[in-house]
Amino acid sequence: MSASKLRADGAIALFNVLEQGQSLRQSFTQLQAQHTERDRAWLQEMVYGVLRNLPQLQCWLRLLLQKPLKKKQKIAEHLLLLGIYQLAFTRVSAHAAVSETVGACDKLKCNGLKGLVNACLRNFIRQDMASRRSEDIQIASGMPKWLYRHLSQIYPQNLEKILAATNERPPIWLRVNQQQISTDEFCEALTEQQIQFESNIADAPYAVILRKGYDLTTLPGYQQGWFSAQDGAAQMAAGLLCAEPSDRVLDACAAPGGKTCHILEMQPQLGECIALDLDSQRLQKVAENLQRLKLKATLLQGDAAQPESWWDGREFDRILLDAPCSATGVIRRHPDIRWLRKDSDIPQLVKTQRQILEALWPLLRTGGTFLYATCSILEQENRLQIQNFLSNLEDAKLLPVTADEGTEQPGMQILPGDREMDGFYYARLIKC
Missing domain, CATH: 3.40.50.150 (Vaccinia Virus protein VP39)
Known part of the structure; x- marks a missing residue:
């Protein structure tokens, strides 16, 4: 699958969430099915990254566009958000980020906007806009205004910690099914397959934490019902x-x-x-x-x-x-x-x-x-x-x-x- 197709699908996922009010779970079900496991992971990482940093990305976008795009052209704004995110927050080369984002216009049937997308991204690089972050605390938090306001009122002492944790990539928590296997036995099976994990977690006696992303269906005992994915708080x-x-x-x-x-x-x-x-x-x-x-x-x-x-x-x-x-x-x-x-x-x-x-x-x-x-x-x-x-x-x-x-x-x-x-x-x- 081409890199431009990946970026086009990322723009579609963002459009579905931000314009159509559709959950990522709904949107990703069809989009990710077209890609390899590696490309699905990349797509999720990029889309999640845009959503976590949306207020800042929108600030930059407003500076780059003379006026908002409308109707059928609106999808190009979401493609630009993806391209700007790559330039500002990832290690993707500037050349690849620009050329492949521009190339995605073909997939989104907005060929007429190639010049605009190219100009916006090149201006972002030329003006070194990535180094110019907003000083507005709410924008830096990545939260919508209403939620930032609620959290700052309820948790003034813990606000910084909450915002930092909310923007982190969470670990994968597993709950071991004691009716099928003991936690120790399950950990032995993980060790045999050289899967990195942590156990003996306080307040979570049946839990195992994975630090890396895995296809859970490939872990030992999935079909046998040895474990479930469930966060420690829910456990x-x-x-x-x-x-x-x-x-x-x-x-x-x-x-x-x-x-x-x-x-x-x-x-x-x-x-x-x-x-x-x-x-x-x-x-x-x-x-x-x-x-x-x-x-x-x-x-x-x-x-x-x-x-x-x-x-x-x-x-x-x-x-x-x-x-x-x-x-x-x-x-x-x-x-x-x-x-x-x-x-x-x-x-x-x-x-x-x-x-x-x-x-x-x-x-x-x-x-x-x-x-x-x-x-x-x-x-x-x-x-x-x-x-x-x-x-x-x-x-x-x-x-x-x-x-x-x-x-x-x-x-x-x-x-x-x-x-x-x-x-x-x-x-x-x-x-x-």
């Missing part, structure tokens, strides 16, 4: 839920099923484990993961906020709610989130979370445990949400996850980069 859910033999467990909003599977791996003697999700296609992914890991659960399609449509009337001993959220804690893995999510989305997400909490609470038996989780770092979705819930329900009591919790500061907030984990929030409640 804490099953342990905090602490299911016991014969318990009836509900994993609400369960797809793609990582936490469902971990609950079953930790406690194979459950009475029943129900994985509930609104999306039938995503529920199919849960089924596939269960099958590969040789685990069994009851799958239900339904709206967690409307249990009357799917609940059989039998109470649960444990409920895990991994609530729909802004996903601001996992931006380092999904940089498109920062541009797909809007400030106006947050109030509706908070409302949805509250509706699900209030709908599921009556399904929990007295003495039962409810674990609320999000991959958000916004307090509206986390601490303030649980604080409000506890104040409105007399039969809900905080069951602290950490020693310093209280009704004014409920739950545990993990920030991006803490112990190399994603941003995550947990609050554990008990029904009195």
Whole structure:
């Protein structure tokens, strides 16, 4: 596949995210299928890089273009963003970056803009614009204005650390399936194949970290269900839920099923484990993961906020709610989130979370445990949400996850980069 075709596909992926509001997961599914594994990795690296540095790249682009491109020509702006990123942030030679970016115009059916693309990139080099970075802190952060504002207000002391971690390339966390193999045995298998890893990780007894990128399907034991990919923060859910033999467990909003599977791996003697999700296609992914890991659960399609449509009337001993959220804690893995999510989305997400909490609470038996989780770092979705819930329900009591919790500061907030984990929030409640 030509280098120009790669760059054209990168521009298409950026256009789909930034102009069409499409997730990279959707866009990459078709685009990456046309390329080799090496080229897929390059394409992802370039597109992720643009999205992580978009505010600065857009500043440069505004200086290079006399006026914004419109309609069918708009795709060329995204091609220019890719070319400027290569010139400013990568080791690609200036000649290759310019010539192959210009060549991509043919693939994008904008031949008439070759001269413009060439002139912009050459002006970028001639004026040494890469050395002229914006002094605006928000632009340097790579964050949209609304999110930068929220984070600076909530975490003034930790802002720099959060921003740095959010722009890092995250390690690959694996969770070893103890029903199929011990962590030590899995590590021996990795060593035999000369795969570099780390184990014996604090607070993550079943975890292994890979420092390099690997096609996970080629790792030892993939087909046998020896492991799953799951960040260390997400791996804490099953342990905090602490299911016991014969318990009836509900994993609400369960797809793609990582936490469902971990609950079953930790406690194979459950009475029943129900994985509930609104999306039938995503529920199919849960089924596939269960099958590969040789685990069994009851799958239900339904709206967690409307249990009357799917609940059989039998109470649960444990409920895990991994609530729909802004996903601001996992931006380092999904940089498109920062541009797909809007400030106006947050109030509706908070409302949805509250509706699900209030709908599921009556399904929990007295003495039962409810674990609320999000991959958000916004307090509206986390601490303030649980604080409000506890104040409105007399039969809900905080069951602290950490020693310093209280009704004014409920739950545990993990920030991006803490112990190399994603941003995550947990609050554990008990029904009195």
